[in-house]
Amino acid sequence: MFLIVLLCLITYFQSNINCAKFPNELTKCNYGDSECILTKVNDIFQNKHKGFHGLLLPSLDPLHIRKLNLVQGSGQRVNIELYFSEIDLIGLSNATAYKATGFDQVPLEFIDFRFMIPMLMIKGPYKVNGIISFLPLNGRGESELVLDNVHFVMKFKTKMYDKNGNAHLKLEKSKMNFNTTRLRMNFVDLFGSNEQLGLNMNTFLNENWKEILEDLKMTIVDGFGEVFSTIINHVLNNFAYKELFN
Numbered sequence: 080m081f082l083i084v085l086l087c088l089i090t091y092f093q094s095n096i097n098c099a100k101f102p103n104e105l106t107k108c109n110y111g112d113s114e115c116i117l118t119k120v121n122d123i124f125q126n127k128h129k130g131f132h133g134l135l136l137p138s139l140d141p142l143h144i145r146k147l148n149l150v151q152g153s154g155q156r157v158n159i160e161l162y163f164s165e166i167d168l169i170g171l172s173n174a175t176a177y178k179a180t181g182f183d184q185v186p187l188e189f190i191d192f193r194f195m196i197p198m199l200m201i202k203g204p205y206k207v208n209g210i211i212s213f214l215p216l217n218g219r220g221e222s223e224l225v226l227d228n229v230h231f232v233m234k235f236k237t238k239m240y241d242k243n244g245n246a247h248l249k250l251e252k253s254k255m256n257f258n259t260t261r262l263r264m265n266f267v268d269l270f271g272s273n274e275q276l277g278l279n280m281n282t283f284l285n286e287n288w289k290e291i292l293e294d295l296k297m298t299i300v301d302g303f304g305e306v307f308s309t310i311i312n313h314v315l316n317n318f319a320y321k322e323l324f325n
């Protein structure tokens with residue numbers, strides 16, 4: 080996804096009279112050249128994560144998310160509706176992409192895109208209703224979630240569509256997954272003014288993070304899939320596929 084964003088930047092620079100001031104590394108890759116694509120994507124993560132507003136590429140670190148709803152109704156231990164609003168995702172500037180395949184001249188059926196982030200933080204207001212381990216929850220406040228060593232494995236289903244006579248690529252959510260070596264959570268005011276109960280619940284959540292994550296995983300994957308594909312497709316809609324590669 081970030082690859083596409085980068086390639087769009089390239090197109091933009093080439094049609095821009097100021098292109099001389101942009102570094103050489105912003106050249107197009109050949110179709111299907113995974114090594115080249117990975118280099119570009121990682122350059123975006125490391126050096127261009129502050130965003131390019133003119134290209135509809137938002138800041139990636141922090142990445143602001145207006146709404147993220149995690150509704151999990153059938154978990155064994157977790158049965159909650161968790162709503163985040165106006166949150167920041169922090170950590171993508173240290174991400175490393177290690178697989179990017181499918182961007183052939185005729186895009187393959189699936190784009191396989193994988194990247195790793197040493198530390199990913201989600202920070203902002205939450206609202207929760209539901210039940211965790213037989214305890215009813217109904218709180219709202221500030222929250223901070225930290226995930227260590229996150230691997231995202233994203234397989235987007237590709238779809239081409241026509242816009243003004245040009246073929247554009249669209250990525251549809253498909254098989255996605257992620258893993259982490261550790262999840263730490265802090266939900267402030269989980270039980271309103273009952274601070275002790277809130278502390279106890281946060282301790283419980285952190286001690287049982289593996290089970291909690293297992294129950295919430297598919298919902299989280301779905302939420303992130305939506306966030307990422309929205310950003311990418313917004314950009315893709317503005318550039319024909321053939322403009323992105325040599």
Ligand SMILES: *[C@@H]1O[C@H](CO)[C@@H](O)[C@H](O)[C@H]1NC(C)=O
Binds near residue numbers: 170171
């Ligand atoms: C990126 O990694 C460096 C070195 O480990 C660390 O100091 C920095 O806080 C990290 N940045 C983010 C946004 O995680």
Ligand SMILES: *[C@@H]1O[C@H](CO)[C@@H](O)[C@H](O)[C@H]1NC(C)=O
Binds near residue numbers: 230232258259260
């Ligand atoms: C996470 O997934 C990646 C890629 O699939 C794998 O290499 C890594 O070992 C996994 N880590 C954990 C903690 O399961």
